[in-house]
Amino acid sequence: MSLSETDLTHLRRCVELAREGLEDGDEPFGSLLVDARGEVRFEDRNRVKDGDETRHPELEIARWSATHLTAEERAAATVYTSGEHCPMCSAAHGWMGLGRIVYAVSSAQLSAWRHEWGLPEGPVRALPIHEVAPRVAVDGPAPELEAEMRDLHRRLAEQRYP
Numbered sequence: 576m577s578l579s580e581t582d583l584t585h586l587r588r589c590v591e592l593a594r595e596g597l598e599d600g601d602e603p604f605g606s607l608l609v610d611a612r613g614e615v616r617f618e619d620r621n622r623v624k625d626g627d628e629t630r631h632p633e634l635e636i637a638r639w640s641a642t643h644l645t646a647e648e649r650a651a652a653t654v655y656t657s658g659e660h661c662p663m664c665s666a667a668h669g670w671m672g673l674g675r676i677v678y679a680v681s682s683a684q685l686s687a688w689r690h691e692w693g694l695p696e697g698p699v700r701a702l703p704i705h706e707v708a709p710r711v712a713v714d715g716p717a718p719e720l721e722a723e724m725r726d727l728h729r730r731l732a733e734q735r736y737p
């Protein structure tokens with residue numbers, strides 16, 4: 576499935592959340608869960624600055640879905656995210672049986688930028704979602720949002736490695 580205008584609208588909100596995260600001292604990642612009726616049910620953004628490095632929005636979404644949605648609702652939901660899920664979040668998404676994922680930029684793009692900027696590899700390997708959760712429908716990236724996301728990650732890199 577390719578990206579629709581509705582997909583792009585939700586992804587733009589993820590980018591806004593990512594920007595809010597960066598401006599609050601966290602990392603630029605934001606995500607939403609949208610139900611089968613198209614309603615945004617939950618949104619969050621990265622919150623790692625206080626030391627819990629697992630506070631990724633996609634993991635919060637998977638946890639939230641465990642207590643707020645039925646298995647059918649989870650399967651019919653779509654998770655939008657500014658950056659492709661890391662392996663931890665892909666696994667949580669897969670375990671909870673959530674539906675389609677749509678991302679603005681891929682892990683491969685993020686890794687390529689880090690490499691280009693001379694940053695060290697992260698502690699967890701960047702794998703495509705399909706390597707971890709092979710049955711999840713995945714769409715992205717969104718070229719329309721690439722420049723904005725690259726700029727947010729560049730600002731993070733400049734803060735972390737001045």
Ligand SMILES: [Zn+2]
Nearest residue numbers: 631661663664
């Ligand atoms: Zn993650």
